[in-house]
Amino acid sequence: MNLRNVLLFCALPVLSVVCFCCNSRRSSSQPPNIVVIIADDLGWNDVSFHGADEIPTPNIDALAYNGVILNRHYVLPICTPSRTAFLTGQYPIRTGMQGFPLRGAEPRGIPLNNTLLPEYLRKLGYATHLVGKWHVGYHTKNFGPTRRGFDTFFGYYTGYIQYYNHTLYESVSFLLLIIKEHSTILKYDSTNTMNV
Numbered sequence: 001m002n003l004r005n006v007l008l009f010c011a012l013p014v015l016s017v018v019c020f021c022c023n024s025r026r027s028s029s030q031p032p033n034i035v036v037i038i039a040d041d042l043g044w045n046d047v048s049f050h051g052a053d054e055i056p057t058p059n060i061d062a063l064a065y066n067g068v069i070l071n072r073h074y075v076l077p078i079c080t081p082s083r084t085a086f087l088t089g090q091y092p093i094r095t096g097m098q099g100f101p102l103r104g105a106e107p108r109g110i111p112l113n114n115t116l117l118p119e120y121l122r123k124l125g126y127a128t129h130l131v132g133k134w135h136v137g138y139h140t141k142n143f144g145p146t147r148r149g150f151d152t153f154f155g156y157y158t159g160y161i162q163y164y165n166h167t168l169y170e171s172v173s174f175l176l177l178i179i180k181e182h183s184t185i186l187k188y189d190s191t192n193t194m195n196v
């Protein structure tokens with residue numbers, strides 16, 4: 001049996017785009033490989049198959065032209081809820097993962113009584129791998145990706161990480177700056193609890 005893989009690639013926080021890619025020439029006996037790329041902050045016109053002339057994306061374009069392009073498919077506008085919806089198949093408000101993305105030290109994650117997509121795929125015989133960002137909880141080991149259906153994980157657990165030096169810079173004032181940039185009406189009170 002060929003190795004069947006699920007790959008998830010994830011980048012920076014906030015906006016997310018999800019692409020499914022299948023081998024259209026598969027025989028009926030062999031399920032397709034599935035590669036999902038979750039690219040936060042990818043603008044509509046940041047891929048050349050949408051017309052970008054500053055950022056050529058020939059490989060992504062090839063995947064798109066050989067697959068299905070969903071031009072009216074929407075995701076949540078922020079990282080943690082968007083990833084939660086993808087992994088659980090539910091609106092994130094069902095699991096308490098709606099709203100602002102998880103902060104580094106926040107003791108919260110997708111509740112453990114939810115079965116995630118890679119767990120279902122693993123039951124179907126898939127090998128499952130995650131590369132890049134997780135950002136749906138890691139405050140105890142059981143919330144981490146390798147206890148939630150992924151055979152392997154190579155990446156980072158939370159958001160705001162810098163591409164080049166791999167450090168994380170997170171403070172209330174930094175988060176407030178992000179919120180301001182996204183024109184969202186949110187504020188922290190003195191106990192660091194978020195109010196909407």
Ligand SMILES: *[C@@H]1O[C@H](CO)[C@@H](O)[C@H](O)[C@H]1NC(C)=O
Nearest residue numbers: 090094095111112113114115
């Ligand atoms: C998980 O547990 C919570 C709290 O008991 C419950 O509200 C929720 O429905 C459970 N979810 C699942 C998928 O079983």
Ligand SMILES: *[C@@H]1O[C@H](CO)[C@@H](O)[C@H](O)[C@H]1NC(C)=O
Nearest residue numbers: 162163164165166167168169
């Ligand atoms: C990492 O890079 C970011 C962005 O350039 C910078 O703000 C931050 O100070 C750097 N951190 C360290 C520890 O070098």
